[in-house]
Amino acid sequence: MDTFGLKIIASDKVFYEGRCRNLVIPAPDGEKGILPNHENMIIAIAVGIARMEIEEGKWQEVAVGTGFVEIVNNRVTLLVDTAERPEDIDVRRAEEQRERAEEQMRQKQSIQEYYHTQASLARAMNRLKLAQDKKWNL
Amino acid sequence: MANIREIQSRINSVKDTMKITNAMYMISSSKMTQARKKLSDTEPYFYALQGEISRILRHLPELEHRFFDVREKIPQDERRIGSIVVTADKGLAGAYNHNIVKLEEEILAKPGIHKLFVVGELGRHYFSKHGVDIDTNFQYTVQKPTMHRARDISAVLLEQFEKGELDEIYIVYTRMENSVQADAEVLKLLPLERSAFNEMKMPLNVHREAIELYPSAEAVLESIIPNYITGMIYGCLVEAYASEHNARMMAMKSATDSAQDLIKELSVVYNRARQAAITQEITEVCSGARAQQQKK
Numbered sequence: 435m436d437t438f439g440l441k442i443i444a445s446d447k448v449f450y451e452g453r454c455r456n457l458v459i460p461a462p463d464g465e466k467g468i469l470p471n472h473e474n475m476i477i478a479i480a481v482g483i484a485r486m487e488i489e490e491g492k493w494q495e496v497a498v499g500t501g502f503v504e505i506v507n508n509r510v511t512l513l514v515d516t517a518e519r520p521e522d523i524d525v526r527r528a529e530e531q532r533e534r535a536e537e538q539m540r541q542k543q544s545i546q547e548y549y550h551t552q553a554s555l556a557r558a559m560n561r562l563k564l565a566q567d568k569k570w571n572l
Numbered sequence: 573m574a575n576i577r578e579i580q581s582r583i584n585s586v587k588d589t590m591k592i593t594n595a596m597y598m599i600s601s602s603k604m605t606q607a608r609k610k611l612s613d614t615e616p617y618f619y620a621l622q623g624e625i626s627r628i629l630r631h632l633p634e635l636e637h638r639f640f641d642v643r644e645k646i647p648q649d650e651r652r653i654g655s656i657v658v659t660a661d662k663g664l665a666g667a668y669n670h671n672i673v674k675l676e677e678e679i680l681a682k683p684g685i686h687k688l689f690v691v692g693e694l695g696r697h698y699f700s701k702h703g704v705d706i707d708t709n710f711q712y713t714v715q716k717p718t719m720h721r722a723r724d725i726s727a728v729l730l731e732q733f734e735k736g737e738l739d740e741i742y743i744v745y746t747r748m749e750n751s752v753q754a755d756a757e758v759l760k761l762l763p764l765e766r767s768a769f770n771e772m773k774m775p776l777n778v779h780r781e782a783i784e785l786y787p788s789a790e791a792v793l794e795s796i797i798p799n800y801i802t803g804m805i806y807g808c809l810v811e812a813y814a815s816e817h818n819a820r821m822m823a824m825k826s827a828t829d830s831a832q833d834l835i836k837e838l839s840v841v842y843n844r845a846r847q848a849a850i851t852q853e854i855t856e857v858c859s860g861a862r863a864q865q866q867k868k
Contacts, residue, residue, distance in 0.1 A: 445617045445719055445803060446610075462795075463787060476628065477786040478795040502796055504624060506783065513620055515719065515799060546731045550724075 436470035439509045440486065442496070444517040449496070456487040457510065459503055468503070468510060475505045479514060481556045483564050495520055497564045499557060516557070523565040532558035576849060579842040583835060590831035596664065597824035600817045607814035610717070611748075618807045621800050625764075628785070628792070637790070639764050639797050643739050649683040654729065654738040656761075656805070657688055658745040658812040659695030660820075661714055668746065668819035669694050671756040676744050679758065680704065687738065689729070691809070717813050722806035730798055733762050745808040746815040752822075754815040759808065761801055 440454035457468040460482025484496045501514030535555035543551070643651075657676050659669050673695065680686050688706045690696045692714045699706055710728065712721055732738045741762040748754050785792045 443617050443620050445614060445806065447613050448616050461786065462791065466786075474783045475786055476624075476783055476792050478792045500795055501799060502624070502792055504627075504783075511620065511624075513617065513624060513799075515802070546727060550727055 435490065438468075438470045438472070440512070441510070442512040442514070442517055444499075445515045449517040450486075452488070454486050454488055454510070455490065457512075458485045459512070460484060460498070468505060471508055472505045472510075474507070477503050477505075479503055479512070481553070481560050483560065484512070495564060497523065497560050500553075518561065518564075520564050523561050525562065525565045528558050528561040528565065532562065576842065576845050579838060579845060583838045583842065586831050586834050586838065590828055590835070593824045593827040593831065597821055597828060600821040600824060604814060604817035604821060607810060607817060611810050611814055614803075614807055614810060618803055621796075621803050625796060625800060628783075628789075628796075637793050637797075638734070639762060639793070642763050646739055649685075651684040651739045652687065652737060653679070653682075653684040654687045654689060654732065654741045655679055655758075656725070656729070656741070656743040656745075656808075657690045657692075657695050657699070658714060658743070658808065659690065659692035659698075660816045661693040663694060664823060665816055665820040666823035668754075668816055669698075672744055672746060673698055675756045675758060679742065679744070684740075689725070691725075714809065714813060714816065717806065717809035719802070719806055722802050722809060726798065726802040726805050729761070730801060738762075743805065743808050745812040746819075747811050748815040748818060751818060754818060759804070761804060764797070 435455055437453040437455050439452075440457060441451045442449040455470070458465050459468065459477065460466075460480050461477055462480045465482075466477060479498060479501045481499055482497075484498050485493050486496065487493050497516070497518045497520070498512075498514045499516035501512070503510060503512045532555060535551050535558055538551045539548075539555065655676065657672060659672050663669060676688070676695075676699075686705060688699055688704055689710045690699060690706055691710075691712045696706065707728075710725075712725060729738070729741055733741060740760070743759045743761055745757060745759070746754050747757045
């Protein structure tokens with residue numbers, strides 16, 4: 435099977451650089467799959483879980499923040515503000531983050547603040563969702 | 573010649589000060605190593621983001637977006653200009669704060685209604701004393717810059733920009749050229765300028781591939797630009813943090829060096845004074861003894 439070059443850049447590190455067979459990303463309106471020789475495209479990414487197939491049948495899950503993916507000439511660049519493996523997620527911290535966001539949601543706040551907390555809550559939920567599948571992390 | 577005890581106490585006080593400056597030097601140097609690491613970790617994201625926006629603009633030159641809106645209808649002296657000023661939380665960093673303040677005063681001298689967003693305690697004190705309009709809700713420290721803080725700052729600014737409370741946004745920070753050179757710099761954050769992104773000229777014969785934007789160009793820009801602003805602010809905060817500690821490190825190093833020179837000079841003076849006192853005492857004893865002998 436064909437592969438394509440994949441580079442995942444988060445704001446604090448280059449998360450992954452290498453070949454990939456299949457990539458599934460969370461777009462604002464649902465998941466999108468990218469196979470080799472995809473059409474040139476730029477896709478916005480919402481907070482969610484991306485999956486990449488590096489070797490056949492071996493899927494790696496990544497919790498991603500907002501950003502976008504760019505596909506040009508069979509090279510894929512994923513630019514997101516955060517990217518984390520399930521084993522790197524600190525469940526307790528994510529739990530605290532969720533509680534804090536929920537607390538703030540209950541209080542009266544401006545629309546801007548509301549969006550801000552909402553985004554924060556989405557990130558926390560996303561982390562927890564990915565970490566929950568790996569129970570040993572708890 | 574000064575009193576021996578006076579010189580002694582002077583030497584001791586210089587030594588005590590030197591201990592402090594030396595400790596601050598070591599703290600700053602370790603903080604700077606961390607900041608440097610952070611800086612090199614962020615750089616790929618920072619530059620890739622800039623490259624991407626320029627690529628999108630190149631492919632879609634007709635794109636109109638509210639973040640590109642220059643609002644040229646508003647006359648020069650009615651434009652609301654916001655500037656983020658990144659200073660240190662305390663002094664003792666050579667000319668670091670002074671350079672930033674000087675640069676900001678240049679901006680303040682230009683026509684327009686100015687509003688400051690000061691990051692760092694020292695700048696806040698300075699500008700509030702000079703009667704400049706400061707956003708008082710904007711209380712952020714410069715210590716240990718995080719993505720979270722950058723996100724907060726950019727949310728505040730984007731909100732005011734969209735509401736029309738600000739027409740132009742600048743950031744004044746110190747960029748680290750290399751370990752000895754750091755320059756205060758002004759960067760325009762909003763509105764985005766096309767020319768700033770078009771620096772990379774493409775040769776004419778290169779095939780320009782068509783890129784589709786999904787779900788739409790607006791949606792993609794909507795997700796990229798706030799990220800880009802946040803990334804820019806984060807990058808600037810990290811740069812400023814690294815240069816602050818670099819400046820403090822150098823200032824403390826020269827303070828320690830001059831303290832050492834001072835101690836050296838003072839101990840020469842001290843030894844001379846001590847020697848003089850001993851000589852005088854011997855002379856006194858000798859002449860006393862001689863006077864006794866002559867009496868006999």
